[in-house]
Amino acid sequence: xxxxxxxxxxxxxxxxxxxxxxxxAMLLPALIPxxxxxxxxxxxxxxxxxxxxxxFTDPSFTGLDNYERVARDDQWxxxxxxxxxxxxxxxxxxVPLSLALAYAFFRGVRGGGVLRTLxxxxxxxxxxxxGIIFGFFLREVxxxxxxxxxxxxxxxxxxxxxxxxxxxxxxxxxxxIWAQIGITTLLFFAGMLxxxxxxxxxxxxxxxxxxxxxxxxxxxxxxxxxxxxxxLSIIGTLRSFDLVKTLTDGGPAxxxxxxxTYLYRFFFExxxxxxxxxxxxxxxxxxxxxxxxSVAYLRxxxxxxx
Amino acid sequence: xRRYRPRTFGLELTMIAVSxxxxxxxxVLVSLSLKSPPEINEGGLGPxxxxxxxxxSEAWEGATLGAxxxxxxxxxxxxxxxxxVLGSLASYFLARTRSxxxxxxxxxxxxxxxxxxxxxxxxxxxxxxxxxLLGTYWSMILFYTGLQLPFTVFLYTGFLRAMPRxxxxxxxxxxxxHWQSFRRITFPxxxxxxxxxxILNAVFVWNDFLTPLIYLxxxxxxxxxxxxxxxxxxxxxxxxxxFASVVLxxxxxxxxxxxxxxxVIKGFESGLKG
Numbered sequence: 001x002x003x004x005x006x007x008x009x010x011x012x013x014x015x016x017x018x019x020x021x022x023x024x025a026m027l028l029p030a031l032i033p034x035x036x037x038x039x040x041x042x043x044x045x046x047x048x049x050x051x052x053x054x055x056f057t058d059p060s061f062t063g064l065d066n067y068e069r070v071a072r073d074d075q076w077x078x079x080x081x082x083x084x085x086x087x088x089x090x091x092x093x094x095v096p097l098s099l100a101l102a103y104a105f106f107r108g109v110r111g112g113g114v115l116r117t118l119x120x121x122x123x124x125x126x127x128x129x130x131g132i133i134f135g136f137f138l139r140e141v142x143x144x145x146x147x148x149x150x151x152x153x154x155x156x157x158x159x160x161x162x163x164x165x166x167x168x169x170x171x172x173x174x175x176x177i178w179a180q181i182g183i184t185t186l187l188f189f190a191g192m193l194x195x196x197x198x199x200x201x202x203x204x205x206x207x208x209x210x211x212x213x214x215x216x217x218x219x220x221x222x223x224x225x226x227x228x229x230x231x232l233s234i235i236g237t238l239r240s241f242d243l244v245k246t247l248t249d250g251g252p253a254x255x256x257x258x259x260x261t262y263l264y265r266f267f268f269e270x271x272x273x274x275x276x277x278x279x280x281x282x283x284x285x286x287x288x289x290x291x292x293x294s295v296a297y298l299r300x301x302x303x304x305x306x
Numbered sequence: 307x308r309r310y311r312p313r314t315f316g317l318e319l320t321m322i323a324v325s326x327x328x329x330x331x332x333x334v335l336v337s338l339s340l341k342s343p344p345e346i347n348e349g350g351l352g353p354x355x356x357x358x359x360x361x362x363s364e365a366w367e368g369a370t371l372g373a374x375x376x377x378x379x380x381x382x383x384x385x386x387x388x389x390x391v392l393g394s395l396a397s398y399f400l401a402r403t404r405s406x407x408x409x410x411x412x413x414x415x416x417x418x419x420x421x422x423x424x425x426x427x428x429x430x431x432x433x434x435x436x437x438x439l440l441g442t443y444w445s446m447i448l449f450y451t452g453l454q455l456p457f458t459v460f461l462y463t464g465f466l467r468a469m470p471r472x473x474x475x476x477x478x479x480x481x482x483x484h485w486q487s488f489r490r491i492t493f494p495x496x497x498x499x500x501x502x503x504x505i506l507n508a509v510f511v512w513n514d515f516l517t518p519l520i521y522l523x524x525x526x527x528x529x530x531x532x533x534x535x536x537x538x539x540x541x542x543x544x545x546x547x548x549f550a551s552v553v554l555x556x557x558x559x560x561x562x563x564x565x566x567x568x569x570v571i572k573g574f575e576s577g578l579k580g
Contacts, residue, residue, distance in 0.1 A: 037451065048429070101324070242515060
């Protein structure tokens with residue numbers, strides 16, 4: 001019996017050099033479409049960022065001109081600031097709230113499965129459709145949100161949710177949280193399910209309350225999961241496009257313009273000649289900003305842990 | 307077992323109250339889709355007094371939703387098939403290999419989750435145009451396959467790494483090739499994570515708006531979100547029709563989600579472990 005096992009280990013362990021060929025043959029069908037339809041276009045983008053190109057005539061090489069223009073483009077840096085505010089505002093609410101909800105599900109509530117499905121519901125809707133629905137919902141005149149607030153007497157006059165500069169960003173943050181919190185909660189919940197039940201039980205035996213268990217057992221053990229979930233949220237929010245495009249389209253007067261709605265205008269604005277070279281330079285800059293924020297987040301986290 | 311306390315009851319009430327925040331917009335959506343124009347103008351939030359089901363038939367015909375459903379279904383199913391087959395095959399190797407190159411390939415795929423791929427749209431537009439694929443189903447299927455493979459590979463590899471190696475290796479010992487071991491043993495074991503792959507990718511592909519707008523706009527191959535948006539633009543003041551078309555558009559994904567939802571949590575659990 002032992003011998004068979006040993007033989008199995010000797011023969012079956014992983015991939016041999018000869019067998020590696022089979023392995024790469026299995027990898028290749030996936031690698032090709034990924035390279036051609038995802039990575040290669042990104043490489044092209046980098047190339048175009050050094051060109052002046054309108055998409056129709058031949059591109060011409062202009063060196064760093066596009067990037068110099070990015071550095072001087074105040075509207076762009078306003079959009080960067082708005083993106084960072086939008087991301088910070090969303091995460092400040094989304095992360096603690098979804099952790100609390102996930103923990104409630106983890107400790108067990110009746111009908112937890114049904115409730116989780118309801119929370120997850122917005123994720124099934126296309127962000128573009130969420131934009132249409134809330135565009136109607138938050139209307140100043142006759143919008144259901146204002147109707148309810150007036151009906152229960154919280155506000156005297158209707159709130160201009162989307163037309164006022166300060167309100168528009170807050171509305172966008174609120175709708176973004178509405179659409180995203182279900183999946184974040186679900187991810188935290190799935191992470192909590194991997195925590196050994198014994199640890200939770202022995203903490204209960206020693207008299208730890210719900211909060212103490214959360215603070216000293218669940219939160220530290222969930223850290224690897226939290227790190228990834230928050231990172232994915234940061235990246236996803238910095239890259240926001242669909243929701244912003246359909247709910248406010250960057251308005252009023254650019255108050256909710258984020259990086260990707262701004263640079264999109266140089267690619268596809270129907271009324272103007274596309275400036276693909278400049279848009280590409282903006283896109284590369286945006287990617288670098290996403291990268292910097294991600295690395296900074298991981299750095300700060302590591303420092304806080306040690 | 308934990309005791310049932312008043313506090314637990316309070317917690318349950320809070321959780322239910324929170325769920326109303328998610329349910330209420332959906333309720334308003336459905337109830338408006340069944341109201342007549344005068345009743346919508348009155349602006350009440352109650353249920354419709356009479357069911358205006360003609361909104362649905364008008365929306366279906368006015369937005370030519372039949373053809374759009376066919377297009378969306380074809381593109382979604384074909385993309386899913388490609389993602390499942392290619393993604394699981396690649397992960398079988400990536401999860402088990404110990405070679406440096408293999409690990410490098412895995413990192414290369416992970417890179418695809420981080421890079422902002424909306425940006426690939428423009429260079430790809432040129433590629434599709436030059437190769438004559440623009441406006442065809444193929445342009446969408448190839449794009450989604452390339453775009454969603456990193457996430458699919460990430461899910462499959464995580465799941466396979468959490469699975470004991472012995473399963474597939476027993477077959478290898480018995481003299482099966484890697485192909486046979488994959489097809490007969492590993493792939494059937496991947497069922498739960500394949501459920502996750504299906505639901506998450508289906509939601510993404512079905513709902514995607516920007517890509518089909520750019521690649522398919524103006525052709526007969528337009529997908530549901532594109533058709534809905536044009537419809538919304540035309541009937542902007544007739545919210546009953548607009549919301550009926552929106553309800554019709556989200557129904558297929560909703561049904562798929564309810565059928566496969568148990569796989570979502572399972573998939574995340576193993577993905578996070580791996």
